[in-house]
Amino acid sequence: MSIYERTRGKRVDVDYETGYHFVIEYLSEGELAWTALSKTAEGAPNHETEPYSSLELGDDRYMVNWIEESGLVVSQVADFANGKVFAFMTWPDDSARGRRAELLHKGTLTVLD
Template sequence: MTAPLPAFAGRTYLFQVDNGAEFRNAYSADGKRLRWEGLGESAGQWEDVALHVAQVGPEQYFVSWTEQSGITVSHVMDLAELTVRAFWTYEGEGGRVGELHTGTLAPVAP
């Protein structure tokens, strides 16, 4: 039995994070890949990553990926409220650093 497509499959969102970071997140039609593009201070940065996805509630998805740099990103997307709770980790001084953030999503027209 195959899982239904996640509601974000084939869609693009502007993701605005509470720390001022902004990303354009374009999800593949099958919901298994994400191409994120940094905006503002992160302009010019982008990556295409494989996703791990689980639906955790109505219109709510736990989504996680690992970037080539070693950054790990996990977030819960609430598509009904257009909000995100994100946790990412990266190598910092003295070891691995984790950050918890909130953010909003705005659908981008095709």
């Protein structure tokens, strides 16, 4: 089962311990929309629609990846069975190693009806 089939018609609340909080809706097998409910990076939008790719890992867990227009890359593991989410984000930053800044998140995941 794909993440789109798993969440069709529902939204997913993603609340990271880093203070970032989003609602994600999987619109199709290859497109998602996210909305920020809390802080965002300076100058970042509060809502975007992104193409994504995903992989079912088994046991109601999925790896979801997307690249935003700004160059921000998100690689996320959504563990629906345990209500947990993990993500690695990286974005362009000339002052950082490899010219990419990074942030590792963990948090809770809740399917909303």
